[in-house]
Amino acid sequence: MTTLRVPTYEDVVAAAARIDGHAHRTPVLTSRTADAELGARVFFKCENFQRIGAFKFRGAYNALARFDERQRRAGVVAFSSGNHAQAISLAATLLGLPAVIVMPHDAPAAKVAATKGYGATVVVYDRYREDREAIGKKLAEERGMTLIPPYDHPDVIAGQGTAAKELIEEVGALDALFVCLGGGGLLAGSALAARALAPACKIFGVEPEAGNDGQQSFRSGRIVSIETPRTIADGAQTLHLGEHTFPIIRSEVADIFTATDAELVAAMRFFAERMKMIVEPTGTLGFAAARRMRVELAGQRVGILISGGNIDLSRFAELVGAGPG
Amino acid sequence: MTTLRVPTYEDVVAAAARIDGHAHRTPVLTSRTADAELGARVFFKCENFQRIGAFKFRGAYNALARFDERQRRAGVVAFSSGNHAQAISLAATLLGLPAVIVMPHDAPAAKVAATKGYGATVVVYDRYREDREAIGKKLAEERGMTLIPPYDHPDVIAGQGTAAKELIEEVGALDALFVCLGGGGLLAGSALAARALAPACKIFGVEPEAGNDGQQSFRSGRIVSIETPRTIADGAQTLHLGEHTFPIIRSEVADIFTATDAELVAAMRFFAERMKMIVEPTGTLGFAAARRMRVELAGQRVGILISGGNIDLSRFAELVGAGPG
Numbered sequence: 001m002t003t004l005r006v007p008t009y010e011d012v013v014a015a016a017a018r019i020d021g022h023a024h025r026t027p028v029l030t031s032r033t034a035d036a037e038l039g040a041r042v043f044f045k046c047e048n049f050q051r052i053g054a055f056k057f058r059g060a061y062n063a064l065a066r067f068d069e070r071q072r073r074a075g076v077v078a079f080s081s082g083n084h085a086q087a088i089s090l091a092a093t094l095l096g097l098p099a100v101i102v103m104p105h106d107a108p109a110a111k112v113a114a115t116k117g118y119g120a121t122v123v124v125y126d127r128y129r130e131d132r133e134a135i136g137k138k139l140a141e142e143r144g145m146t147l148i149p150p151y152d153h154p155d156v157i158a159g160q161g162t163a164a165k166e167l168i169e170e171v172g173a174l175d176a177l178f179v180c181l182g183g184g185g186l187l188a189g190s191a192l193a194a195r196a197l198a199p200a201c202k203i204f205g206v207e208p209e210a211g212n213d214g215q216q217s218f219r220s221g222r223i224v225s226i227e228t229p230r231t232i233a234d235g236a237q238t239l240h241l242g243e244h245t246f247p248i249i250r251s252e253v254a255d256i257f258t259a260t261d262a263e264l265v266a267a268m269r270f271f272a273e274r275m276k277m278i279v280e281p282t283g284t285l286g287f288a289a290a291r292r293m294r295v296e297l298a299g300q301r302v303g304i305l306i307s308g309g310n311i312d313l314s315r316f317a318e319l320v321g322a323g324p325g
Numbered sequence: 326m327t328t329l330r331v332p333t334y335e336d337v338v339a340a341a342a343r344i345d346g347h348a349h350r351t352p353v354l355t356s357r358t359a360d361a362e363l364g365a366r367v368f369f370k371c372e373n374f375q376r377i378g379a380f381k382f383r384g385a386y387n388a389l390a391r392f393d394e395r396q397r398r399a400g401v402v403a404f405s406s407g408n409h410a411q412a413i414s415l416a417a418t419l420l421g422l423p424a425v426i427v428m429p430h431d432a433p434a435a436k437v438a439a440t441k442g443y444g445a446t447v448v449v450y451d452r453y454r455e456d457r458e459a460i461g462k463k464l465a466e467e468r469g470m471t472l473i474p475p476y477d478h479p480d481v482i483a484g485q486g487t488a489a490k491e492l493i494e495e496v497g498a499l500d501a502l503f504v505c506l507g508g509g510g511l512l513a514g515s516a517l518a519a520r521a522l523a524p525a526c527k528i529f530g531v532e533p534e535a536g537n538d539g540q541q542s543f544r545s546g547r548i549v550s551i552e553t554p555r556t557i558a559d560g561a562q563t564l565h566l567g568e569h570t571f572p573i574i575r576s577e578v579a580d581i582f583t584a585t586d587a588e589l590v591a592a593m594r595f596f597a598e599r600m601k602m603i604v605e606p607t608g609t610l611g612f613a614a615a616r617r618m619r620v621e622l623a624g625q626r627v628g629i630l631i632s633g634g635n636i637d638l639s640r641f642a643e644l645v646g647a648g649p650g
Contacts, residue, residue: 027352029374048601049354269638276373276634278601309601313594317646321639 004154004244009196011158012165012189015062019162022094023058026050026163028170033274038290039298043174045167045305048279052086052118054235054308055163055186056150060087062159063148064095072097074144079132081107082235083308084150085115093119100145102135110312151185152242161189165197167303173198175300178286180307181205181214181256182236184245190305191252201303202254206285208233209258217241218249218256232261232319235282235307259288267291269320271306280311281319329479329569334521336483337490337514340387344487347419348383351375351488353495358599363615364623368499370492373604373634377411377443379560380488380511380632381475385412387484388473389420397422399469404457406432407560408633409475410440418444425470427460435637476510477567486514490522492628498523500625503611505632506530506539506581507561509570515630516577526628527579531610533558534583542566543574543581557586557644560607560633584613592616594645596631605636606644 026049034042047055064076075098078088085101092099099120103112104127116122125135139145148156163186168174177194179187187205194201207214211229217240225240241249249256259267267284271277286304290297311319351374359367372380389401400423403413410426417424424445428437429452441447450460464470473481488511493499502519504512512530519526532539536554542565550565566574574581584592592609596602611629615622636644 024355027354027374029352030349032376049352051357053601272603272638272641276378276603278597278603313597314646316597317642321642321646 006247007154007158007189007192007244009161009192011154012161012193012196015058015155015158016162016165018065019058019061019159022061023162024050025166028167029275029277031275034270034287038294038302040300040302042290042302042304043167043171044275044287045163045303046277047163047305047307048277048283048309050308052083052090053310054083054087055160055305056083056087056308057090058162059156059159059185059189060084060148061091061094063153063155064088064091064097066155067097067146070144071146074146075099077102077136077139077145077147078150079136080150081111083310085111085120086118088148089115089118089120100139102132102139108312149242151183151238152244154244156185157189157244157248158192159189160186161193163305164190164193164303167305168194168197171301171303173301174201174303176202176204176297177303177305178204178206178290179305180236180282180285181207182238182282184214184241184249186305186307187253188245188248191248195252203252204289205249205253205256206289207256207258208236208264208285209260211237212258213238213240214249215256215258217246218253221250231281232264233282233285235280236285257289257292259285263288263291265319268316272320277306278309278311278316279306280308283307283309331572332479332483332514332517332569334486334517336479337486337518337521340383340480340483341487341490343390344383344386344484347386348487349375350491353492354600354602356600359595359612363619363627365625365627367615367627367629368492368496369600369612369629369631370488371602371631372488373602373608373631375633377408377415378633378635379408379412380485380630381408381412382415383487384481384484384510384514385409385473386416386419388478388480389413389416389422391480392422392471395469396471399471400424402427402461402464402470402472403475404461405475406436408635410436410445411443413473414440414443414445425464427457433637474567476508476563477569479569482510482514482569482573483517484514485511486518488630489515489518489628492630493519493522496626496628498626499526499628501527501529501622502628502630503529503531503615504630505561505607505610506532507563507607509539509566509574511630511632512578513570513573516573520577528577529614530574530578530581531614532581532583533561533589533610534585536562537583538563538565539574540581540583542571543578546575557589557606558610560605561610582614582617584610588613588616590644593641597645602631603634603636603641604631605633608632608634
């Protein structure tokens with residue numbers, strides 16, 4: 001058994017100092033309509049307005065900023081076709097170190113272009129014929145590059161925790177905090193921050209109903225793996241929690257809920273119509289679950305982490321444009 | 326000739342105190358991509374996140390908060406099928422006074438519903454057969470209600486000026502400030518604030534190319550009226566500047582530019598893709614004009630007022646969803 005470096009709230013504080021002036025301090029928005037619907041006071045922490053359009057920039061920048069001189073020279077490698085790819089690419093460019101992002105051959109052209117646009121080199125692999133782990137290992141061995149995974153890493157978790165830290169420092173203690181859940185980086189980091197800053201706050205994870213591995217893991221006490229779930233929440237299609245994220249979630253989180261794709265679309269429409277924001281499906285998980293809990297949340301101060309806003313406009317239009325006005 | 330009560334920066338300061346805790350202090354967002362495109366440092370003041378989805382709430386609340394006891398009891402009347410209607414309706418509800426909004430019979434059902442939803446009584450008139458001025462006068466005479474116009478009123482102008490005041494207080498002095506222009510309430514108020522807080526700041530108004538009455542008025546020195554212009558910028562389809570707004574604009578504004586509907590759609594797409602925001606066509610006028618001025622703005626600190634985000638989702642999807650990703 002390997003020894004894990006377990007991140008703590010002190011690591012979140014150190015991460016906040018490292019990202020200061022590099023990550024956006026994103027706004028906290030409120031909505032009278034959301035308050036009325038939930039009978040609560042709701043605070044939305046808007047990471048869709050973060051650099052690269054998602055919270056992932058926080059963890060990526062924090063991890064790369066901790067590289068030593070040898071690591072900086074050799075650079076970073078990451079596997080991702082999503083927000084982590086863009087986060088690592090931009091963070092590496094800002095810190096002046098080389099980055100290689102390994103993407104499947106069928107990744108959307110727009111995502112490949114965006115990742116290249118931030119400065120990284122993109123290496124494409126055939127996901128039916130090649131093993132991305134082997135590709136990563138080879139890059140790491142041949143060039144001495146450091147692999148930064150999308151969630152299962154103490155510096156990534158600590159970086160993601162800075163969003164909840166900013167939220168609670170800005171609005172004060174919360175009674176409940178809803179966080180979307182894929183691999184658990186944002187949830188684990190948020191739990192560290194909320195536990196320290198608002199000890200009585202109940203922390204809830206929310207994942208797509210079609211991929212409830214987190215809920216199964218939380219309830220059974222061991223990491224459960226699933227097949228790639230069919231859901232529009234592409235940021236939460238992870239197959240299992242991480243060995244760094246799971247213990248924190250298991251010990252600090254009150255419960256894990258799920259939301260259906262239909263609920264995510266309804267929440268996207270709410271954010272667009274009432275709050276004038278574009279939120280990607282994954283980013284709506286927290287609010288979608290909170291809407292089911294009007295009775296429990298009545299009179300409470302509720303934080304909702306909106307994770308990101310990266311969705312093709314044509315896809316966004318398709319999902320929200322056709323529905324009831 | 327009637328004597329005008331001319332609003333000053335002191336009125337903007339008083340308005341800021343009045344709306345404090347009632348209007349949102351909207352966020353200022355930045356975008357690395359916008360900075361790179363303009364070769365400038367760009368600050369977006371996001372009134373699309375204001376209550377009712379537009380800056381109009383500021384002026385409406387300020388005007389109604391100044392009512393005396395007799396005016397409060399009798400209430401307010403307004404003519405509008407747009408953001409002013411919703412602003413007056415919500416402000417009146419919050420201040421506990423009756424409101425009647427006079428709307429044309431063919432106003433979109435969604436706007437009528439939204440205005441009623443905020444608490445006002447809606448009176449519909451047939452715009453081909455009835456005179457809305459006469460209806461308003463009758464309400465004012467019979468019930469003693471006070472008419473609050475959408476822009477040509479000193480308290481409305483002073484209230485609108487609080488957005489630019491917040492912007493400059495938050496980010497510091499600006500070299501240039503771009504403000505969309507319909508009847509000129511936001512532009513005149515912004516000019517009062519910017520002139521006081523950043524005396525060297527050039528203030529630019531921007532209106533739809535199809536309806537450049539403001540530009541004609543500014544350049545000729547007298548208020549020019551036009552026919553209802555054909556433009557997607559429905560918030561800037563006013564026919565002429567006001568007798569309160571024009572003198573301030575004429576004396577404090579550096580120039581008035583125009584933007585085409587195609588430029589507005591391109592700017593809407595930019596805001597959606599790069600900044601994850603829904604901005605109504607009128608709200609993009611400032612940025613659309615700034616994009617034409619890369620040379621002049623190079624190295625400068627540029628403020629852009631985004632006026633609102635109220636657009637039907639189906640219409641939004643139609644305008645931005647079909648274009649190039």
